[in-house]
Amino acid sequence: MKIAVFGLGYVGCVSLGCLAEYGHTVIGVDINEYKVSQINSGVPTIIEKDIDELIRKHTATGRIKATTDYLNAVNESDVAFICVGTPSTVTGQLDMTHIFNSAEQIAEGIRSRDSFYTVVIRSTVMPGTNNRISELMEQISGLRRNIDFSVVSNPEFLREGSAVSDFFNPPYTVIGTDDRNAFRIMEEIYSPTGKPVIQTDIGVAEMIKYVNNSFHALKIAFANEVGVIAKKTGVDSLKLMDLFVKDEKLNISPAYLKPGMAYGGSCLPKDLKGLFTIAYDNYLDTPLLKSIGESNAIHLDRAFELVEKHRSKKIGVIGLAFKKGTDDLRHSPAVELVEKLSGKGYDVKIYDKNVVISKLLGANKSYIEERLPHVSGLLASSLLEVIDHSETVVLVHKLFEMTGMKDRLKDKNVIDLAGYPEFRELPNYEGIAW
Ligand SMILES: NC(=O)c1ccc[n+]([C@@H]2O[C@H](COP(=O)([O-])OP(=O)(O)OC[C@H]3O[C@@H](n4cnc5c(N)ncnc54)[C@H](O)[C@@H]3O)[C@@H](O)[C@H]2O)c1
Structure with missing residues (x-):
C-alpha cells in the first residue's frame, strides 16, 4: 500500500x-x-x-x-x-x-x-x-x-x-x-x-482514547490514595496491591464497567465510607475516594430527573432490591428513587419478585421500615400489573421476564437504567447513559 x-x-x-x-x-x-x-x-x-x-x-x-x-x-x-x-x-x-x-x-x-x-x-x-x-x-x-x-x-x-x-x-x-x-x-x-x-462506530473510535487514558489516570490516582492510607496504617501497600490485581474476576476484569444504575447495597457504600474514614482520621486528603459517593448520588439524581421530566403521575418501577436476584433492600438506589417519587406525590407501583415484605428479616427489614414504611402497598405481584398501571416505566433491573414486553411498552415512557437494547427503538424510550 x-x-x-x-x-x-x-x-x-x-x-x-x-x-x-x-x-x-x-x-x-x-x-x-x-x-x-x-x-x-x-x-x-x-x-x-x-x-x-x-x-x-x-x-x-x-x-x-x-x-x-x-x-x-x-x-x-x-x-x-x-x-x-x-x-x-x-x-x-x-x-x-x-x-x-x-x-x-x-x-x-x-x-x-x-x-x-x-x-x-x-x-x-x-x-x-x-x-x-x-x-x-x-x-x-x-x-x-x-x-x-x-x-x-x-x-x-x-x-x-x-x-x-x-x-x-x-x-x-x-x-x-x-x-x-x-x-x-x-x-x-x-x-x-x-x-x-x-x-x-466513528464516535466510539473517536472517544475511546479519552476513555482509556482517563481510566489509566484514575487507576494511578486510586492506587496512590490507597497507598498513602496503607502506609499511614502500617500496611505494606505494594503487597496489598499485588494481591488486589490477582483478582481477575472482579478487580482487573470487565466487571462493574458498564454504565447503568447507581451502586448501592450493604457493602460498597459502607466499605468505601470505611476506607475514606481511615484516611480522614489520619488527616489524609483523598479526594478521589471522597468523590465516588458524590458521583453516585449525582447519578441517582439523574435517574430521578429523567422520570420527572415526563410529568406523568403513574410510575412503574421494575426492580427494588439493590441488585437483581436478591431481596436485600439496604442502600438500594431504587428504594431511594421510590422514596423520592412517593414523597413528591407520584403514584408508584413496584415489581420485584424477590422482595416479599413479610419475609424480610433483621437489618434489611428495619431499613425498609424506616425508609419506605408503606412499601407493601406499592409492591405488585405481577409485572403486567405494574406495566399496565404506568404512564412511565422505570427499568432498574435487567429481567428475563421483560422479554416480549416491547409491544406493551410502546405507549409508555420508558426510562432504562439497566440496559435493554431491544427497547431502544420505542418512541418514548430514554436510557440513563446511552
Ligand atoms: N505522543 C504520544 O505519545 C501520543 C500517543 C497517542 C496519540 N497522540 C496524539 O497524536 C497526535 C500527534 O501527536 P505527536 O505527539 O506526534 O505531535 P507532535 O507535536 O510531536 O508532531 C506533530 C507534527 O505535525 C506537524 N504538522 C502540523 N501541521 C501540519 C500539516 N498541515 N501538515 C504536515 N505536518 C504538520 C508538526 O510540524 C509536527 O512535526 C496528537 O493528537 C496526540 O494527542 C500522541
Whole structure:
C-alpha cells in the first residue's frame, strides 16, 4: 500500500518506520523542513527505542521518504494518515487547527483524482471531528464521501518509550467507519499485526482514547490514595496491591464497567465510607475516594430527573432490591428513587419478585421500615400489573421476564437504567447513559 503520513512528530515518525517495516511504501509530510530533511537522511525526528534502525533501514530500501510538498505526497499515495498535533487550548479544548489544515490539503490533492482515497485520523480528536472533516473535504474536493473517498478514525494507543513494540503488538486495532470498502483497506494495512482489526462506530473510535487514558489516570490516582492510607496504617501497600490485581474476576476484569444504575447495597457504600474514614482520621486528603459517593448520588439524581421530566403521575418501577436476584433492600438506589417519587406525590407501583415484605428479616427489614414504611402497598405481584398501571416505566433491573414486553411498552415512557437494547427503538424510550 502507498501511504502518506501527515505530521512527522512522535506518532508520525513511529507510524512511518513501522508501516514501512510492514512492507508499505510511506511518504512523510511535514511543514517543518528540518524534520523532513532528517527523515530523508535516515534519522528519526524523535528519541524512541528501536525507531532509529527502522528509519535508517527503510530510507535505504526506498520505502520511506519525506517531503513538504503535500500535493505530491497525496498524488503518490492511496491512503493518508493524519498524525499532526492537537495541543490543548488554555480552556482545555483541543486546538484542531493542524487537523483541519491537513484535511484541507488532502482535499486539494484528491480534487482531480479518479481512484478511491482513504484518510485516516490517527491524532486524538474530539467526537464529531470525523464528520466535520468529511464535510470539509466534500466541499473542497467536490468529491463524495464513502464513494470517492472515506475518512476513518484509527486512534493511536502507543506509549512513549515502548511505541515501536506497542505498534507491532497492539491489543487490537480500532477502525471507526461506516464504509466497508475503507475498512477492508485498513484491514489490509494492519493485517501483519496478526491482532483483531475491529470495525466500530466513528464516535466510539473517536472517544475511546479519552476513555482509556482517563481510566489509566484514575487507576494511578486510586492506587496512590490507597497507598498513602496503607502506609499511614502500617500496611505494606505494594503487597496489598499485588494481591488486589490477582483478582481477575472482579478487580482487573470487565466487571462493574458498564454504565447503568447507581451502586448501592450493604457493602460498597459502607466499605468505601470505611476506607475514606481511615484516611480522614489520619488527616489524609483523598479526594478521589471522597468523590465516588458524590458521583453516585449525582447519578441517582439523574435517574430521578429523567422520570420527572415526563410529568406523568403513574410510575412503574421494575426492580427494588439493590441488585437483581436478591431481596436485600439496604442502600438500594431504587428504594431511594421510590422514596423520592412517593414523597413528591407520584403514584408508584413496584415489581420485584424477590422482595416479599413479610419475609424480610433483621437489618434489611428495619431499613425498609424506616425508609419506605408503606412499601407493601406499592409492591405488585405481577409485572403486567405494574406495566399496565404506568404512564412511565422505570427499568432498574435487567429481567428475563421483560422479554416480549416491547409491544406493551410502546405507549409508555420508558426510562432504562439497566440496559435493554431491544427497547431502544420505542418512541418514548430514554436510557440513563446511552
Ligand atoms: N505522543 C504520544 O505519545 C501520543 C500517543 C497517542 C496519540 N497522540 C496524539 O497524536 C497526535 C500527534 O501527536 P505527536 O505527539 O506526534 O505531535 P507532535 O507535536 O510531536 O508532531 C506533530 C507534527 O505535525 C506537524 N504538522 C502540523 N501541521 C501540519 C500539516 N498541515 N501538515 C504536515 N505536518 C504538520 C508538526 O510540524 C509536527 O512535526 C496528537 O493528537 C496526540 O494527542 C500522541
